Amino acid sequence: xxxFQGVDYFNADELLSEEERLVRNTVREFVEDSVLxxxxxxxxxxxxxxxxxxxxxxxxxxxxxxxxxxGCAGLNNVSYGLMMQELERGDSSIRSFASVQSALVMFPIxxxxxxxxxxxxLPLLASGKAIGSFGLTEPDYGSNPGGMITRxxxxxGGFVLNGAKMWIxxxxxxxxxxxxxxxxxxxxxxxxxxxxxxFSAPEMKGKHSLRASVTSELVFEDCWIPEENIFPNGKGLxxxxxxxxxxxxxxxxxxxxxxxxxxxVALNYAKSRIQFDKPIASFQLVQEKLVYMLxxxxxxxxxxxxxxxxxxxxxxxxxxxxxxxxxxxxxxxEIARIARDILGANGILDEYPIMRHMANLxxxxxxxxxxxxxxxxxGEDITGIxxxx
Amino acid sequence: xxxxxxxxxxxxxxxxVKIGPDGKSIDRTGVNFxxxxxxxxxxxxxxxxxxxxxxxxxxxxxxxxxxxETLRKALAMGxxxxxxxxxxxxxxxxxxxxxxxxxxxxxxxxxIFLGKQSVDSDxxxxxxxxAEMLGLPSVSVAVKMEVDxxxxxxxxxxxxxxxKVECSIPAVITAQKGLNEPRYPSLKGIMAAKSKxxxxxxxxxxxxxxxxxxxxxxxxxxxGKIVGADVSxxxxxxxxxxxxxxxx
Ligand SMILES: Cc1cc2nc3c(=O)[nH]c(=O)nc-3n(C[C@H](O)[C@H](O)[C@H](O)COP(=O)(O)OP(=O)(O)OC[C@H]3O[C@@H](n4cnc5c(N)ncnc54)[C@H](O)[C@@H]3O)c2cc1C
Ligand SMILES: Cc1cc2nc3c(=O)[nH]c(=O)nc-3n(C[C@H](O)[C@H](O)[C@H](O)COP(=O)(O)OP(=O)(O)OC[C@H]3O[C@@H](n4cnc5c(N)ncnc54)[C@H](O)[C@@H]3O)c2cc1C
Numbered sequence: 269x270x271x272f273q274g275v276d277y278f279n280a281d282e283l284l285s286e287e288e289r290l291v292r293n294t295v296r297e298f299v300e301d302s303v304l305x306x307x308x309x310x311x312x313x314x315x316x317x318x319x320x321x322x323x324x325x326x327x328x329x330x331x332x333x334x335x336x337x338x339g340c341a342g343l344n345n346v347s348y349g350l351m352m353q354e355l356e357r358g359d360s361s362i363r364s365f366a367s368v369q370s371a372l373v374m375f376p377i378x379x380x381x382x383x384x385x386x387x388x389x390l391p392l393l394a395s396g397k398a399i400g401s402f403g404l405t406e407p408d409y410g411s412n413p414g415g416m417i418t419r420x421x422x423x424x425g426g427f428v429l430n431g432a433k434m435w436i437x438x439x440x441x442x443x444x445x446x447x448x449x450x451x452x453x454x455x456x457x458x459x460x461x462x463x464x465x466x467f468s469a470p471e472m473k474g475k476h477s478l479r480a481s482v483t484s485e486l487v488f489e490d491c492w493i494p495e496e497n498i499f500p501n502g503k504g505l506x507x508x509x510x511x512x513x514x515x516x517x518x519x520x521x522x523x524x525x526x527x528x529x530x531x532x533v534a535l536n537y538a539k540s541r542i543q544f545d546k547p548i549a550s551f552q553l554v555q556e557k558l559v560y561m562l563x564x565x566x567x568x569x570x571x572x573x574x575x576x577x578x579x580x581x582x583x584x585x586x587x588x589x590x591x592x593x594x595x596x597x598x599x600x601x602e603i604a605r606i607a608r609d610i611l612g613a614n615g616i617l618d619e620y621p622i623m624r625h626m627a628n629l630x631x632x633x634x635x636x637x638x639x640x641x642x643x644x645x646x647g648e649d650i651t652g653i654x655x656x657x
Numbered sequence: 658x659x660x661x662x663x664x665x666x667x668x669x670x671x672x673x674v675k676i677g678p679d680g681k682s683i684d685r686t687g688v689n690f691x692x693x694x695x696x697x698x699x700x701x702x703x704x705x706x707x708x709x710x711x712x713x714x715x716x717x718x719x720x721x722x723x724x725x726e727t728l729r730k731a732l733a734m735g736x737x738x739x740x741x742x743x744x745x746x747x748x749x750x751x752x753x754x755x756x757x758x759x760x761x762x763x764x765x766x767x768x769i770f771l772g773k774q775s776v777d778s779d780x781x782x783x784x785x786x787x788a789e790m791l792g793l794p795s796v797s798v799a800v801k802m803e804v805d806x807x808x809x810x811x812x813x814x815x816x817x818x819x820x821k822v823e824c825s826i827p828a829v830i831t832a833q834k835g836l837n838e839p840r841y842p843s844l845k846g847i848m849a850a851k852s853k854x855x856x857x858x859x860x861x862x863x864x865x866x867x868x869x870x871x872x873x874x875x876x877x878x879x880x881g882k883i884v885g886a887d888v889s890x891x892x893x894x895x896x897x898x899x900x901x902x903x904x905x
Contacts (some may be wrong), residue, residue, distance in 0.1 A: 271671050273689065286726055287851050290733060294841050328844030341844035351844070 270536070272296070272357070275528045277566045283573050284346065291343065292350035296357075298327055303358030308618050310480040311359070314473070316441070317480065320362065325396025329355070329366050331374035338378075338390035346576035349521035353572075356522030357529040360628035361481035363522040368437045369393060371514035373400030376446050379510070380457055380502030389444060389459070401442035401469075403433035403486045404508050410435075411641050412656075414505050418449040418488065420458060426495050427451070427458065429466075429488040435635070439469040439484025447486065448508045457499040457507055466491030477631040479624075513586045516636045517579060520592035523600035523632060524568050526625045530600075530607035531561045533620055537611050548610070557606045564599040571595065587649040594642035601629040658712035659766040660703040662736065663757050663787070664696040666720055666727040667777040681869045682747070692727045695772025697839040698832035703770055704735050705837065706804065713737045715764060719756050721745040725855050732850035733842030739853070742860040750778075752863035754786035759860060761791060766827065768809075773798045773831040784831035794824035800835040 274281075274296070281289060302323050310317045324330065333348050334340035343351070348370075356363035374393050377385055392398035409415045418431025429449055439445065445460045460467055469484045499507070535558055538549035548554045575592050578584040604626035608615035615622050633639050641656075648654045668674055669689040677684040703714040716731040718724040719742040728739035742756050761769055769791075774781035781797075788795030796802070800819065801812035807826045812819045814833050842850070884890045884897065898905045 273669075273671055286729055287733075287847050290726075290730060290842065290847050291844060294733075294844070294847065298841055326843065327841055328846075332844055336845065336848070342848050343844060347844075 271300070272529070272532055275531060275562070275565050276569075277562055278570065280566075280569050280573060284350070288344075288347045288350060291347040292354060295327070295329075295351045295354040298323070299354050299358040299362075303355070303362055307359045307362070307480060308621075308624070311361075311624050312479075312618065314475070314479045316361065316365070316482045318441075321365070321396045321399065324362075324366060325394065330369045330394050330396065331378070331390065332370060334374060334378055334390065334394075338386065339394040340374075340390070344576075345517070345579040346573065349518065349572055349576045352518040352522040353525035353528070355525065357525035359480055359624065360522065360526060360632055361478050363518070363525070364437055364478060364481050367515045367518045367522070368402055369400050371518055372402035372511050373444070373446050375514045376402075376457055376499065376502065376507065376511050377459075380499035380507055381459075382496070382500050384496060385459065385499070392443075398443040399438055399441050401436050401438040401445045401484070401486075402508075402511065403436045403439070403445050403447040404512075405433060405435045407432060407434045411638060413448070413508065414455075416448065416450060416455070418447070420449045420451040420456065420498075422451075423492065427493055427498065429458065429460070429491040429493065431488050433486035435472070436469070436484045436486050437478075438482055439486050440471040440482050442469070445469070445486060446511075447488075449488075451498075454503055455505045455508065456503060458493060459497040459499075460486075460488075460491065460493055461497075464491055464493060475631075477627045479627075509586075512636055513589050516589050516593040517575070517584075519632060519636055520568075520575065520589065520596045521572050523593075523596040523629065524565060524572060526629060526632075527561070527565050527568070527596075527600035527603040530604045530622055530625055531558070531565060533622060534558065534561065534607035534610040537614070537620075541612075554610060557610055561603045561606060564603060568592075568596040568599060585649075587646050590637065590642040590645045593636065594639055594646070597629060597633050598639055601626065601633055604629055658706055658710040658768070659764065660706060660712060660714045660768050660770065661761055661764055661766040662696070662699045662703045662714060662716050662731070662770045663783070664700065664716050664718050664727060664731055665693040665772070665775045665777070666690050666718060666724040667693045667775050670694075670776055676872050676874065681872050683872070690723060690726070692730050693772050693775045693777075695774060695776070695832055695834065697772075698834060698836040699770035699772050699830075700731055700734055700736060701837045701839040702802070702830070702832060703768075704840070706768070707737075710804070712767075715740060715766070717742060717757065717760055719744060719748070719753055719860065728855050729850050730842055732853050732855075733846040734840060735842075735846060739855045741855055741857050743857050744860050744862070746862065747865065747869070748863065749865040749867040750780045750782040751786060751866045754783045754790060755863045756860035757783070758787050758790035760858065761787065768804075768827060769793070769829045771829070771831045773833045781831075784829055788829035791827075791829070793827055793829050795829040795831070796822055796824060797831045798833045799830050800833050802830065802836070 328341040331340040332343045336342045377389050404413050420427040443462050447458045447460050466489045468487045472483045541548045607622045644655050669691045672688050675684040714736040715738045716736040717740045771784040796811045798814045799811045800814050803810050884894045
């Protein structure tokens, strides 16, 4: 198969600056060299490719929009999005790792943390010497995190945490977890370090999706942490929701990458697979499928570029991000399913990336706000009526 | 150590090129241009030498404004300075080498690196011509090299093996795949490169000694012929190879 050249039907490259294209091409090359050759093996085994962390750190992936003073790259949001797009063409697990480390761990430490917390953790997280996780979801509170049960109470010049988080990406391998818990009825962020007494993070097994990502429970049983581990800023549910906005922004781009990967494979396959003495690409039904894929990718691409420009100009609304996440993940999943169809029986084999992307995207559709929850977020914005309950 | 690396901006080998309306150049629309792959080894070797010995790496490219993208990549990889010899007129290998040699003379570097060839016109001539014009020793198609004081020991790829050579500094080296493992530009490097200037220099115009008269695509391959799928096909295959293809 010819090497991936990107998908750009509307000359969207012209909307990108020289360095934005260079960022994208560099990460694309990195994914070709370091992710694609190993990812299928890890997906099969259900293991996270740990050695990629150091390589991503050297490239400058983690916290890439944060300032260089912390060892970060200082990218703009469009470059960051393009990076996420390329990582997810590799695998949603790799993009998820980068999203959690950057948007859900480094971003809140940078935004809500004390100077000491920033100085201690940001360089470690940027250099991949420390791994982070973000604990918001609980077994009984997913779409409705405001109902969380995990509690913190003041004790001995610090806090005692009790409760449990579930579905936490990187939980087991994290050196530091950003944990959201209620203190006197108000949500606060806490930094919990690996090995803290009363804290455990068993890995969840049996996933059919995001198999190359570690997903964990976080369990707190009278877990004492010192006073300096609470975020001094960012009280209330708005704080974790701000983090989710950052991560969702990256997901909107990432989904495009997975979709581009599927489209590229399906197009090449359709041109070379002969049935009824002709390439299947010559049949109207197959062409319609390919055209749908390309059209949705193109629309999603333009949506993301404008979204990124708005974000860079500080004009973005969280509902814009909801729309892009909702739309792009939905269509990426459809595109993966159609690609599977075009590949016929070959589509179910792990020789091709299709089913891996498809299964991954099922998680991506659910996490960071389900498809339907984003519908309700945008619905509330345009009607003024909240329809959650 | 002062190092100059000459780099080129070439069509990506993955893109299908079309011949332009003039019949002697390629149609550039829709063609993706990249840093010439062999030049990546040349840049990497310079960066390693600088990391070891200190000094400065200057990247130079001859061409139009579009070459700035490639110079920017070199800056992002870590070269210290980038120079565009701005000239869009068609040139042959000789006149390219002349412009590069003129520039290099003004810098007097310890070592000059190029890729062993550009993947656009594949002449594999510019490096050697530059060395000749500067009156310097040259090592072409280098796959390994070490610098010890004023002496270079290098290995070149030759048909069926390697040749070990020695020469003195200053010298011109052309890089072959295998010389090293080129680094990616880091995202931080890309951002830093954004603010580094690309110096523009007007090279003296040169008269090409060779003109391209026409460019042609190779004839399309005709479909293969399947003679049979098992041992019974062998006699027929042998007959066809002998009588039709006339290769045995
Ligand atoms: C692989 C993976 C990794 C994850 N990583 C993290 C992580 O790192 N950190 C973290 O905190 N969380 C993480 N999550 C959790 C994720 O954010 C939640 O799964 C998500 O928020 C949905 O919650 P839930 O699974 O409890 O589903 P539920 O909230 O139970 O939703 C089930 C269904 O009901 C629908 N629904 C719910 N409420 C309404 C309503 N009011 N109106 C209409 N429909 C509704 C939903 O749309 C959905 O279709 C991860 C999940 C997965 C699968
Ligand atoms: C798990 C599994 C078990 C199986 N078990 C058996 C078995 O026990 N025995 C057996 O004989 N087979 C079996 N099969 C094979 C199965 O029947 C074939 O996969 C199926 O017939 C499709 O053929 P294909 O995979 O070659 O796809 P293709 O025929 O190559 O089709 C690829 C795509 O092109 C489309 N397409 C093809 N022709 C046209 C056209 N003219 N117009 C429009 N679109 C077209 C198809 O709809 C599809 O989207 C199995 C397959 C699987 C996945």
